Amino acid sequence: MNAIRKFFVYKHSNGNENTIYLSGELDLSAAPELAVVLDSVVNKYDEALTLDLKELRYIDSTGIGMFVSVLKIRAAMQAPLRIHHVPAKIQRLFELTGIARYLENSGRLDQSERVTERKEEII
Numbered sequence: 580m581n582a583i584r585k586f587f588v589y590k591h592s593n594g595n596e597n598t599i600y601l602s603g604e605l606d607l608s609a610a611p612e613l614a615v616v617l618d619s620v621v622n623k624y625d626e627a628l629t630l631d632l633k634e635l636r637y638i639d640s641t642g643i644g645m646f647v648s649v650l651k652i653r654a655a656m657q658a659p660l661r662i663h664h665v666p667a668k669i670q671r672l673f674e675l676t677g678i679a680r681y682l683e684n685s686g687r688l689d690q691s692e693r694v695t696e697r698k699e700e701i702i
Contacts, residue, residue, distance in 0.1 A: 585609065587634075588616050596627040602634035605642035613645060621649055624658040633664030643676055650681055 586609035587602040597620040605613065620628055628649070638646075646662075653660040662682055665673070673679035 586612065588613050590616050590620070592620070592626075594626070596629060597623065598629040598631055600631045600634065604637040605635060605645075606637065606639040607641045610641045610645060613642075617645065617649060621652050622656070624656040627659035627661065628653060629661045629663055631663045632666060632669060635666060635669060638669055638672065643672070643678065647678060650678070 585604040586606075589600045589602075591598045591600070599616055599620070601613070603609070620626070630646075630649075650660065670679065673682065
């Protein structure tokens, strides 16, 4: 039986910065795939790390825990971390869990690069 992939991760490196693009649903089943990619770059204090969430549709507590771990590691090293293109639903989850303030207060979450969703009126 073939499993349908719900999550994709792509890494782009240029020697000065590592950008990780996340797409789909980041949950317990996808965490090991993301962990492999993050482990390869999170400790590179001399290279900026950017997480691009533009195509991320869902994140559960496992994914949030991974983000918190990356935040702590990068903060302890005083290494750059940016999170770009945060979808509105995921931003709301960041706000509810309290991690948004750590991203915003440190200037790492680019407010101008949040993805906005189309609002529809339910009748």
